[in-house]
Amino acid sequence: MLTEALEDTPVNSGMQTDLPVIYIGMATCGLASGARGLLDLIKKEVEKRQLNVQIVPTGCIGMCHNEPLVDVKMPGKFRVSYKNVKPMTLTQIFESHFGKNDFAKKYAICQIPVEGSDPYEGLALMSDLPFFKGQVKIVTRRCGMIDPLSIEDYIAMDGYKALKKALTTMTPEEVVEQVTKSGLRGRGGGGFPTGLKWSLTQKSPGPEKYVVCNADEGDPGAFMDRSVLEGDPHAVLEGMIIAAYAVGGARKGYIYCRAEYPLAIRHLKKAIDDAKSRNFLGDKILGTDLSFDIEIKEGAGAYVCGEETALLASIMGERGMPWPKPPFPAQKGVWGKPSVINNVETLGNIGHIILNGGDWYASYGSEKTKGTKTFALTGSIKNSGLIEVPAGTPLREIIYSIGGGMVEKKIPFKAAQLGGPSGGCIPVDGLDTPVDFENVVAAGAIMGSGGIVVMDEAACIVDTAKFFLKFTQDESCGECTPCRVGSKIMLDILTRITEGKGQEGDLDELVRLSMYVKSNSLCGLGGAAPNPVLSTIRYFREEYEAHIRDKRCPGTVCNDLIKYVVIEEDCTTCGLCEPVCPSGSVTWEKGEVAHIDLTTCIRCKACVDACKFRAII
Amino acid sequence: MAEVKYAEVTYEDIEEICEEFSNREGAVVQILQKVQEKYGYVPADALEFVGEVLEIPKSKMYGVLTFYSQFYQEPRGKFVLKVCVGTACHVRGAGLLVDKIKEELHIEPGENTEDMLFTLEPVACLGSCALAPMAMVQGTAYGKLSADKMVSLIRQFEEEAEKEQEPV
Numbered sequence: 003m004l005t006e007a008l009e010d011t012p013v014n015s016g017m018q019t020d021l022p023v024i025y026i027g028m029a030t031c032g033l034a035s036g037a038r039g040l041l042d043l044i045k046k047e048v049e050k051r052q053l054n055v056q057i058v059p060t061g062c063i064g065m066c067h068n069e070p071l072v073d074v075k076m077p078g079k080f081r082v083s084y085k086n087v088k089p090m091t092l093t094q095i096f097e098s099h100f101g102k103n104d105f106a107k108k109y110a111i112c113q114i115p116v117e118g119s120d121p122y123e124g125l126a127l128m129s130d131l132p133f134f135k136g137q138v139k140i141v142t143r144r145c146g147m148i149d150p151l152s153i154e155d156y157i158a159m160d161g162y163k164a165l166k167k168a169l170t171t172m173t174p175e176e177v178v179e180q181v182t183k184s185g186l187r188g189r190g191g192g193g194f195p196t197g198l199k200w201s202l203t204q205k206s207p208g209p210e211k212y213v214v215c216n217a218d219e220g221d222p223g224a225f226m227d228r229s230v231l232e233g234d235p236h237a238v239l240e241g242m243i244i245a246a247y248a249v250g251g252a253r254k255g256y257i258y259c260r261a262e263y264p265l266a267i268r269h270l271k272k273a274i275d276d277a278k279s280r281n282f283l284g285d286k287i288l289g290t291d292l293s294f295d296i297e298i299k300e301g302a303g304a305y306v307c308g309e310e311t312a313l314l315a316s317i318m319g320e321r322g323m324p325w326p327k328p329p330f331p332a333q334k335g336v337w338g339k340p341s342v343i344n345n346v347e348t349l350g351n352i353g354h355i356i357l358n359g360g361d362w363y364a365s366y367g368s369e370k371t372k373g374t375k376t377f378a379l380t381g382s383i384k385n386s387g388l389i390e391v392p393a394g395t396p397l398r399e400i401i402y403s404i405g406g407g408m409v410e411k412k413i414p415f416k417a418a419q420l421g422g423p424s425g426g427c428i429p430v431d432g433l434d435t436p437v438d439f440e441n442v443v444a445a446g447a448i449m450g451s452g453g454i455v456v457m458d459e460a461a462c463i464v465d466t467a468k469f470f471l472k473f474t475q476d477e478s479c480g481e482c483t484p485c486r487v488g489s490k491i492m493l494d495i496l497t498r499i500t501e502g503k504g505q506e507g508d509l510d511e512l513v514r515l516s517m518y519v520k521s522n523s524l525c526g527l528g529g530a531a532p533n534p535v536l537s538t539i540r541y542f543r544e545e546y547e548a549h550i551r552d553k554r555c556p557g558t559v560c561n562d563l564i565k566y567v568v569i570e571e572d573c574t575t576c577g578l579c580e581p582v583c584p585s586g587s588v589t590w591e592k593g594e595v596a597h598i599d600l601t602t603c604i605r606c607k608a609c610v611d612a613c614k615f616r617a618i619i
Numbered sequence: 620m621a622e623v624k625y626a627e628v629t630y631e632d633i634e635e636i637c638e639e640f641s642n643r644e645g646a647v648v649q650i651l652q653k654v655q656e657k658y659g660y661v662p663a664d665a666l667e668f669v670g671e672v673l674e675i676p677k678s679k680m681y682g683v684l685t686f687y688s689q690f691y692q693e694p695r696g697k698f699v700l701k702v703c704v705g706t707a708c709h710v711r712g713a714g715l716l717v718d719k720i721k722e723e724l725h726i727e728p729g730e731n732t733e734d735m736l737f738t739l740e741p742v743a744c745l746g747s748c749a750l751a752p753m754a755m756v757q758g759t760a761y762g763k764l765s766a767d768k769m770v771s772l773i774r775q776f777e778e779e780a781e782k783e784q785e786p787v
């Protein structure tokens with residue numbers, strides 16, 4: 003039965019067919035870029051040309067900024083990737099591959115090697131693109147390569163091999179030992195050693211134990227877990243099943259997934275059904291004594307539920323309020339029983355570690371942070387998307403080599419925000435920081451779960467700090483006063499500053515309050531809430547002072563501090579700005595320099611955009 | 620046009636929903652999610668009935684309901700415009716989208732239009748930050764939006780609704 007489940011795979015997946023295959027990115031980014039309409043067009047085109055091809059929807063390959071992505075793999079040839087595909091492009095792609103036996107040079111970005119096949123001439127390999135060069139794909143290895151809804155595809159790329167290895171050739175202790183050796187630390191942000199967590203749960207007494215997957219991914223600006231859940235859901239299941247075995251035979255697992263990820267939930271449901279039908283889940287898994295089932299719990303919109311104890315409370319149908327630790331979940335978790343709770347990415351790494359060994363995983367990364375880390379690269383950056391790099395990769399390499407630098411070439415880098423609402427900003431001087439748990443903390447931010455939001459000089463640092471504080475303030479569960487009230491007072495001060503009503507002493511007061519909130523909050527939400535404020539005061543004190551003393555917003559973001567003026571020398575008296583103003587604040591006469599009345603101006607920026615000569619700033 | 624329609628809920632309907640769950644105590648959140656799926660919001664009667672079926676005090680039921688921001692106690696518009704105001708979208712101009720909707724539909728965040736066609740709901744992050752600014756309507760994600768594109772989306776939904784109204 004074991005061999006049957008693994009090797010008797012019917013040939014109906016995109017991985018194993020001899021037919022030409024058309025892949026289309028259908029993860030959330032793909033869908034948001036119009037992949038569904040494109041899929042219909044592909045089907046029509048296939049019908050029109052009476053082609054015998056396989057169409058395979060895939061997950062996130064990481065180049066989300068290039069969506070919609072379509073790949074074509076002809077028999078015996080490498081797989082060619084096309085970016086930003088439009089209906090027009092599509093016809094040409096079909097014509098090239100199916101008419102001329104070539105590829106569409108104009109739209110192709112790269113080719114992906116396929117075993118036993120030949121490359122095309124004159125097209126870069128995917129691994130040679132700057133975006134992929136510095137990357138090492140372990141947990142995202144299958145994302146974008148396989149059909150996430152096909153268990154056959156997963157199996158064809160070594161899926162469930164690790165489970166078989168663990169269950170049939172290793173003891174639970176040996177599994178824990180390999181995970182410990184790998185040096186893997188929790189990818190949900192805390193960085194707690196996974197092997198240690200498992201061994202604590204294993205040693206907790208009692209026969210009834212639980213495995214919980216934290217798929218709440220609440221940090222705004224982060225979508226690493228979403229990409230894995232959508233693109234390779236079985237990897238998360240396999241990690242959980244191995245965990246169930248390692249902690250001494252857990253019978254039940256929960257995946258707590260946020261409701262904002264409907265596609266991820268759909269893919270997980272299908273994956274669970276398919277895994278059950280092949281006995282990777284259910285009773286006596288692969289003929290062993292392990293019986294394990296997984297249930298999905300949907301979140302209901304509370305950020306604090308990402309915190310592990312709050313998450314457990316929510317699973318049990320309660321208000322998602324954190325509880326004081328100890329007891330730790332490893333001792334008392336779901337229904338008061340020992341529970342191991344791990345993040346999606348943590349669990350996604352497990353299969354690879356078991357299959358290749360802990361030492362192999364530990365050979366990547368930096369001294370104290372082993373392996374790789376995924377990051378969601380967003381903001382004012384050219385190549386925004388999902389990347390996976392060895393821990394310790396310098397921030398500069400992530401932003402400039404992989405990320406391709408700023409999206410607006412003329413506006414320089416200002417700061418990178420790492421770690422979301424619990425993190426901080428790293429300025430230009432910190433670009434050489436190796437990105438791992440320890441070094442990022444030393445630089446005043448946290449690696450967190452992996453969101454990197456790049457800001458250019460047009461962004462406002464005070465506004466950003468205010469943004470995060472408003473977020474945590476909204477999401478505070480209200481249990482402790484310092485978190486609830488302290489953050490509110492801090493937010494009021496920041497709001498005042500952005501409105502041009504800042505006072506001397508505000509910064510000292512912010513720092514004082516920060517320390518108070520940090521040290522008197524029960525959970526990590528309050529404990530880290532002041533971080534965005536502290537880190538920005540540390541590196542961008544002048545920008546705060548510009549707001550407070552000069553009533554000026556250098557990034558021209560804070561509406562109340564923006565004063566649009568026409569620069570006389572640059573104004574060509576063309577008059578383009580006058581008609582666009584919705585409030586009639588621009589006066590202009592033929593042959594005269596335009597003038598803006600600031601008392602009526604609503605700061606809509608229309609005149610700035612209308613002026614071709616950049617004469618309004 | 621359309622009036623605010625409150626749902627009619629019977630005890631039996633709720634019993635039926637609760638029966639789907641074997642471990643009822645832990646399923647309060649899920650049951651409320653099912654209720655909301657059915658009625659579009661959690662009607663006060665429904666909350667009471669769920670409490671009765673599960674034998675959970677009213678105060679506790681209410682506590683759970685109000686803790687989670689995705690439970691609604693009032694009916695909502697046909698099209699809920701979920702505009703992402705997460706970090707990546709914020710730095711790429713999500714605020715302008717929200718302002719445009721406010722201006723266009725005369726509603727504040729959390730409110731419905733009078734004809735019950737639209738609800739404006741700012742959300743934290745939709746996980747497609749690379750395509751910021753983002754919005755999601757009826758489960759469909761829209762990326763790289765601008766104020767103008769938002770307006771044309773709204774028009775599109777209005778047309779859709781009108782078509783449905785027309786007698787066949």
Ligand SMILES: Cc1cc2nc3c(=O)[nH]c(=O)nc-3n(C[C@H](O)[C@H](O)[C@H](O)COP(=O)(O)O)c2cc1C
Nearest residue numbers: 188189190216219220308309310344345348526527
């Ligand atoms: C306010 C708060 C929010 C959190 N949100 C998440 C989250 O969305 N996803 C996650 O995996 N961990 C989150 N965590 C971390 C979890 O508490 C916990 O450390 C993690 O799930 C453990 O798994 P790991 O060791 O595999 O990282 C959050 C922590 C805090 C304090």
Ligand code: SF4
Nearest residue numbers: 481482485523525528
């Ligand atoms: S620190 Fe804030 S979020 Fe955490 S338990 Fe206290 S009040 Fe709730």
Ligand code: SF4
Nearest residue numbers: 573574576577579613
């Ligand atoms: S559009 Fe620019 S150049 Fe033309 S009148 Fe206005 S400010 Fe002057």
Ligand code: SF4
Nearest residue numbers: 583603604606607609
């Ligand atoms: S910013 Fe807008 S309101 Fe102000 S002057 Fe320019 S166009 Fe008019």
Ligand code: FES
Nearest residue numbers: 031062063064066
């Ligand atoms: S979601 Fe499509 S490449 Fe990332």
Ligand code: FES
Nearest residue numbers: 703705708745748
């Ligand atoms: S911040 Fe808007 S989708 Fe993530």
